[in-house]
Amino acid sequence: MATKTPKNRSFESALADLEKTVGILEKGEVPLEEQLKAFEKGIAFSRECLERLDAVEKRVEKVLGTPETGLTTESFDAR
Numbered sequence: 001m002a003t004k005t006p007k008n009r010s011f012e013s014a015l016a017d018l019e020k021t022v023g024i025l026e027k028g029e030v031p032l033e034e035q036l037k038a039f040e041k042g043i044a045f046s047r048e049c050l051e052r053l054d055a056v057e058k059r060v061e062k063v064l065g066t067p068e069t070g071l072t073t074e075s076f077d078a079r
Contacts, residue, residue, distance in 0.1 A: 011049060011053070011056075014045055014049050014052065017041075017045045018045035018046055018049060021038050021041050021045060022042060024038045025039060025042065
């Protein structure tokens with residue numbers, strides 16, 4: 001079940017929806033079918049957040065990697 005979300009909403013809004021959904025699942029007070037629906041929504045919100053983070057990362061790399069700045073990028077994993 002795909003959750004449709006507006007493409008122009010903020011990362012913070014998507015993250016808030018994800019946190020709310022995780023809270024519902026952590027409580028465990030809803031029937032199994034509702035938990036499954038919440039899980040599906042949570043996965044969609046998680047993917048939306050990751051897509052937004054990836055887009056921001058690419059923009060930062062583009063800015064830092066331009067010949068005008070003379071800066072280069074370094075992976076966070078290298079540390």
